[in-house]
Amino acid sequence: MKLEIVGPVFPYRAGIAYCTTRLAEELGRFHDVSIHSFSRQFPRLFYPGSDDRDASLASKTPRNATFAIDVMNPLTWIRAGLRLRRARPDVVIFTWWVWVWALPYLMMRAFLPPSTRVVYQCHNITDKEPSFWKSWLTTRALASADLLVIHARSEADEARRRLKGGRDPRIEEIFLPVHEMGGEVPSRTEARKALGVDPGRAVALFFGHVRPFKALDIVLDAWPKLQNDVLLLVAGEVWYGGEAGYREQRRRLELDDRRVRFDFRFIPDSEIATWFAAADLVLAPYRHEAQSGVVLTAFHFGRPVIATRVGGMPEIVENGVNGLLIEPESAAALAEAIDRFLTSCNREAMENAAKASAARYSWHEFAVRLMRALHS
Numbered sequence: 001m002k003l004e005i006v007g008p009v010f011p012y013r014a015g016i017a018y019c020t021t022r023l024a025e026e027l028g029r030f031h032d033v034s035i036h037s038f039s040r041q042f043p044r045l046f047y048p049g050s051d052d053r054d055a056s057l058a059s060k061t062p063r064n065a066t067f068a069i070d071v072m073n074p075l076t077w078i079r080a081g082l083r084l085r086r087a088r089p090d091v092v093i094f095t096w097w098v099w100v101w102a103l104p105y106l107m108m109r110a111f112l113p114p115s116t117r118v119v120y121q122c123h124n125i126t127d128k129e130p131s132f133w134k135s136w137l138t139t140r141a142l143a144s145a146d147l148l149v150i151h152a153r154s155e156a157d158e159a160r161r162r163l164k165g166g167r168d169p170r171i172e173e174i175f176l177p178v179h180e181m182g183g184e185v186p187s188r189t190e191a192r193k194a195l196g197v198d199p200g201r202a203v204a205l206f207f208g209h210v211r212p213f214k215a216l217d218i219v220l221d222a223w224p225k226l227q228n229d230v231l232l233l234v235a236g237e238v239w240y241g242g243e244a245g246y247r248e249q250r251r252r253l254e255l256d257d258r259r260v261r262f263d264f265r266f267i268p269d270s271e272i273a274t275w276f277a278a279a280d281l282v283l284a285p286y287r288h289e290a291q292s293g294v295v296l297t298a299f300h301f302g303r304p305v306i307a308t309r310v311g312g313m314p315e316i317v318e319n320g321v322n323g324l325l326i327e328p329e330s331a332a333a334l335a336e337a338i339d340r341f342l343t344s345c346n347r348e349a350m351e352n353a354a355k356a357s358a359a360r361y362s363w364h365e366f367a368v369r370l371m372r373a374l375h376s
Contacts, residue, residue, distance in 0.1 A: 006094045011055065011060070036084070056268050059362075084116075094119070096123060096124075099138050101128055101150070129314040142169065150171060159171055187277065193234065204231070212240060284306065289313055304353075306324045308325070308327065321350070322354040
């Protein structure tokens with residue numbers, strides 16, 4: 001089967017590029033795969049981070065990828081559409097994550113022959129910072145597909161609601177695969193030494209891009225309420241609002257570096273294992289979320305997660321098994337769950353359950369289920 005994939009790949013950084021790269025690798029084992037990626041993913045206004053490429057990933061750039069789609073240049077959308085039409089693929093898979101890709105994708109879709117099936121692999125249906133026009137553009141793009149692959153039941157239900165009464169692409173619910181980390185994983189002691197953390201402390205990790213929906217403000221509000229002595233490690237780049245607000249909140253709550261440590265930068269793949277290995281548990285008290293790569297990465301390293309009952313989180317976090325579930329927007333509930341985890345949970349059993357959970361979300365199984373959906 002001839003497959004064309006459209007979306008970000010290495011050396012673009014973060015989870016979406018990783019997922020597109022791994023999808024292409026897995027499908028490329030058995031099919032003819034080419035990748036059409038971006039020369040520019042976002043207008044600068046919509047990417048507040050320092051840089052969206054990681055030089056350390058340059059050697060992992062797929063050889064079958066071209067980087068010619070500029071989200072701000074419609075001529076490049078037309079050229080990409082013409083390249084796709086000339087390729088005459090059986091299937092085109094569009095990686096869907098953010099509304100700014102809607103117009104480029106719709107333009108490329110217009111050039112495809114009727115015989116080509118169009119698939120959207122959807123990381124999000126609901127935008128992280130929603131608005132009417134983002135929702136409208138997203139719905140128009142999704143309606144152009146023949147098949148939507150969606151990672152959470154709640155998001156699949158939202159897609160059905162939006163598309164009701166219009167064009168009706170088939171919807172397939174397939175899990176989000178785990179972020180597989182190669183290389184040796186340090187011990188908890190080694191990881192804490194590398195980060196300068198006391199080996200005897202309880203440590204909670206808040207990891208990944210810091211955006212309002214991830215509720216770092218709630219995490220900070222929870223810290224004075226804890227009964228246990230717990231160090232909070234915050235590791236990730238701030239997108240919206242800057243670092244100053246979080247630093248001011250920490251100062252106002254009288255939380256110094258001995259209780260809350262900020263490392264507000266993009267964490268490269270080479271450091272991820274150290275951060276997760278150093279932690280006893282991972283915090284994901286999000287206000288809304290479809291599925292979380294951070295949660296699956298925590299499971300990969302055998303770290304239980306405290307998450308909120310929102311979106312697809314209850315589909316992967318089993319309360320009392322591989323983590324704990326709480327209601328969103330509650331610092332008191334988060335503090336109580338952290339204390340309960342440290343004092344009354346069987347932590348070894350939960351770590352083993354977390355590790356076992358990760359094994360269920362392999363890229364090979366995802367690719368098998370995707371191809372099964374394409375053939376059905």
